[in-house]
Amino acid sequence: MCHLIYTEQTSLTKRKKSTSGRGKPYQHPVPKRAAILTCLTDAGRPLKPDAVMKAFDLKGQRTRTLLLDQLHKMVRAGQIIENRRGEFCLIAKLELIAGTVSGHADGFGFVARDDGADDVYLSAREMRAIFDGDRVAIRIIGEDRRGRTEGKLVEVLERGLSEIAGQFIRERGIGVVIPDNPKIAHRILIAKGEAGSAKHGQIVVAKILDFPTHVEQPTGKIVKVIGEPGKRGVATDIAIHSHGIPTDWPKAVRGQARQFGKEVPADAKKGRADLRDVNLLTIDGADARDFDDAVFCEPAGDGYRLLVAIADVSNYVEYGSPLDKQAIRRGTSVYFPDRVVPMLPETLSNGLCSLNPKVDRLCMVCEMHVSAEGKVTRAKFFEGVMRSAARLTYSQVSDFITGESNEQIPKAVQKDIQNLHAVYKLFAKNRSQRGAIELDIPQTRIEMDEHGAIARISAVPRNDAHRLIEECMIAANVQAAKFLRKNRISALYRVHAKPKPERFEELRLYLVSLGLKVPHPDHVQPKQFNKLLEQVKDRPDSAAISMAMLRSLSHAEYTPVNVGHFGLALDAYAHFTSPIRRYPDLLVHRAISHIVRGGKAGAYIYDKSEMEHLGNICSAHERRAEEATREVEAWLKCQYMEDKVGNEYEGVVTGVTNFGVFVQLPEFQIDGLVHVTSLQNDYYRFDVGSQSLIGDRSGTRYSLGDKLRIVVSRVDLDSKRIDFQLVDQGRATSPAKNNKKKHKSSRKKRKR
Template identity: 35%
Template sequence: MTPLPSKAQIRQWIAENPLQANGRDIARAFGIKGAARGDLARMIDEIEAEDGLPRAPRRAEGVLPPVAVLEVLAPDADGDLFARPLEAGVPTDGPAILIVPQKGDPALGEGMRILARLTRVTGEDHGYEARLIRALGTTAHKVLGIFRKSAEGGRIQPIDKGSDKEWRVPRDGVNEARDGELVEAELIGKRSMGLPSARIIVRLGDPSGPKAVSLIAIHQHGIPDDFPDAVIAEADGKVEAPLGSREDLRDLALCTIDPPDARDRDDAVYAEPDSDPHNEGGHILWVAIADVAHYVTPGSALDREARKRGNSSYFPDRVVPMLPDILSGDLCSLHENVDRACLAVRMVIDRDGRKLRHSFTRGLMRSKAALSYAQVQSAIDGSPDAATLPLLGNLRALYAAYASLKAARAARQPLELDLPERKIILNDEGQVTSVAFAERFDAHKLIEEFMVLANVAAAEELIRLKQPLLFRVHEEPSPEKLDALREVAQASGFVLAKGQVLKTAHLNRLLEAAQGSEFAELINITALRSMTQAYYAPQNFGHFGLALRNYAHFTSPIRRYSDLIVHRGLIASHGWGKDGLSPWDVENLEETAKLISDTERRSMAAERDTTDRYLAAYLSDRVGTEFSGRIAGVQKFGLFVKLDETGADGLVPIRSVGREYFRYDEETQTLTGADTGTTLGLGQRVTVRLAEATPTTGGLVLELLNVEGSTRSPAPRGKGYSPRKGAGFKARSDGIKKKVTRTRR
């Protein structure tokens, strides 16, 4: 904790800064935060009583109660949190309210509601200080839905999948919304009997328009999609970084390799054989990353907005970027043949792909080409084009280095899931034209391996320098999830042994055994679901999936705030400038980790919902069509089926599973017919008919036509139950018997 200054030090500072003589400026000057600000205020009051103290002008005063409900506002440039009152009859345009945190208080964030005790202060640029009594949650509950007009005002039909509760809109809350429009509304008044009341706050237009699909998810999940004027103004004032004290890397043949529709280019790569005779067959790798920290400095408006967003969000028709386009698409993007600021790491690896050493630098680079994965792969396969032909030697060096890294990867045994990615193809109007498997080349894997190695180097460098950082953490699966995976594996004829410390190599043996079989997708999906979710933390708990002890995100600062924190750590620890990790960054590292882990999950949910809506729109004119698929989820209310053709997930409601009563077993993830003994479980092949497709919610309702002979989920243990073939389903009993009695691998 920063010690309080003496009265003599305060008097001297006031004499040197006569126009900044209020308490907040004094606290900022001496680094006084939290509860210590109260002690500082008392010292200032004593100085004022002794010899007078010139004060900065205060804002207009208002009258606030001693206890009030407040909404937390965004942190200011110094990281201080302010609030505005929410209760009726309390002025919202009065003096500023500073939140003074006490030891043990929970972390507060923008948009939270709190009950706080207010204290009037004088001589500050705020009129009140608030001390937390208790947190009340987020701001007023909001809903996104379709407005249906009526004589009394109207109603809002929610678009949340699975929600059927409507909201009533009184006449004075319609906000000129038209019937059938997509709107955002907030709850008004207290909940009581009947429908909740709401007022429309935003009109979003035609919900059936193709461009509305991602817009729905953006608003529904609260992803900020407009930059404040102050952020835009700050970004517009940025200019290209000069060479200055940077290392000149412009002669290094770095190039970028990205998807053809890449909207930003974070990273560039270069490789060459190592000429050191002591490292025969080794390679030198360079990974250069956009120097976002030069433009987004700690405490700036850009920094606060980037931290709030946490990451960019990617949708089939648009990107909601973490940074304004002038930065993400221009000044920070490593475009070809232009000078760009970068942080680069030079890594030396041996012929087996082991990293021998690394060194970081802050430099200025010039990309020699902006290439796509397909271009690079085609060049290596013998068909270079005009862009790749001059760089063919460099590309071959990259692939030679990648071959060595593959050997190291094989020895390390990271988790090798094989889950083909489906890509939604849109036309110019934003309508889905097809759903295809995304092509995956060695060029993709090459870049991934280089980025993983650079991330490891960044983590190891900051650990060596004892610099705080954010680790990317992926903990091992829970015993319960492993048991569920083991059940599915055994039912499919495979083995995941018990009684050993789990390593990714054990899971890889299971995945390899299932490869090429009809159970491959099931085993891969179940293994993925058994994994814990990765997150950010200041503590290092390792990365289970990658089988790495030290791992941090360094390679994508344009689209991830975590990487920007790592860049600042490198800048601060190497003394490369004043834009490194700030004391506020360090003090709030835990809170930042939680915040950006949450925003990452928010983006993933929004992206997933958008995909569901696009797929529902794509399938909406095929209602009544039969599809093949596989049971991907089992709940007491029905089955989730993943369709083979599109990868879309649909629900078979329990009412349409069969005419008998089905008993749900959570432990084995099965539904068992009370009369026939039919057992339905994960991975079974099914034929379904599409009954409903609702683009506004992304919901698909399916009818179960038959269950073909495939994996039979095991009977509930200890219940003495032997499943029988169910009437009404096409079960190939011979095939089932063969699969259950096959030799275990």
């Protein structure tokens, strides 16, 4: 085991200078990014690769290849740029800004800056040469007519997509693919002979042969026919390809995964704490297949000893290996209603890494001592080997906790669940005292039948079993963040900034219009959010108010700069508990493992600049997964409602805009739009402060939280949109059959 630990540790340690004879200046031939940036800064001018080689006294073709690979990684990260003479320049010296493109259906776009500053507007002309998701370097050229900071494209650093999914259209002998992703306004030209077996109207995947320029459209070749629009499963296939989510495992990855076998080798268990006699339990959803975490709790003094054991994925996925590179490309497992696209091959994610019951598994353990006040008074991390005592589901544990049934829980672990529930109550009390935001919004469950059709859509309420595991995981994540901070090692924190002032001001105006007291944006704290939620919990519009508050919050992200977590009211937070399905958690495990095995922060293989780049990648991949699953759910909900055109339902207003009101059907968690043009006999204006549509003549008001009876008037699968009309303004006249004709004509319009 000593040898194994030495090998693993040195793989995560910076290579040091040789101290004997005429050794090379680097045991590893390629200098770190920070050293290259310093070299370019000191040179004061752009440098060719050979000049960088000379500066570091590097020799050999293999070394040159590795250096070029490092330089191009830095280009993709937006740290340097390669000019047309093949020289590498500092972006900062050229007064350029690196970032990721976000397109808009109307042709213009924005660049989300790597430095976190406000997005930069790109005109439709600048967007001609780039796609949504591309990484670019731009130059600020001023402001547009609306006062937004405007940029000009200087260089494409990295293409976000190599394939695009969409509908194949052939008109007058010319083939075109219309991207399904509305953020891509381009049309992909398909040359004669490049359409393969694709037929007019089918959904296809086109490989980009020539990327767009300012004067030319992109060209492509059809490499896959997904099928006819409306075919079962087609929505997920489209989303996967539209968002560039990798699904195939390269040969090197498959080969590496096969080498591990199905059981943990005896040598790997040596030197680890033996927890196989401890009743560690996994508690997950009934359909879960990958088990990241297991928990155990027992009384200790006036509090409890809590163990959170997490699958030791870093033991198998080594830095720089084919598995590691593929995990970075994926960033996260993506959970669609009909399938999962895992971050790791199933031999690991569902097999050797998964904490399956009654088998030996390697784990990283966070041991915590919890006081009677629900505070962790001390904690430590160590490597262990465990054997899950039972695989339990949330519903089983919930039934046991509430006393509904204990038949499904083995007697040997019943006391352990009671201890876990007791420590959860302490954590919940502490959570309330520190002021973490409590937005208990139900999740949507879409259940598919054996034929791939939607069986039912329902809201899934959370119970104490969900909350129990959530609080245990939060506690371990907090201790992981504190461990990283204490040891000053480069890693990713999960940060959640305060709401942006302009967003919170909109919320404040709305809540003030309801007669609620709201703090100024500069002084808002999580506790005040909870006070507001407490004030409105018995109001009929409480759900709508909760949704409005949720929309005002910032999006959490991954970064090596810790700024705390606003929503959880914590000054340090990291993701440690799901390394099977999230790459940031794997990075946190590597950092903890490096320290646990005696390594020093200064000798860790990652530096801050590389960790910043990985944070940007992980945050982007998380958004990609969210957007893809949201699109699939929207499409499936439309498909589910297609045969319900003309049906009446009770709904609640969840959003108000100048073009209408969004109404949610609680029983399905499905939203539709009542367009302002369907509101008869008046002109309606949007009042931002009260978040209402108000009739000029009648004074009729439609506001957040209002209950309305609607009729489903139209379902459009193309735009993933459902239209409602108010029942008291006349029943929708379009039967389902006519609705399908409208659907086809809308696609025809898009073709032209």
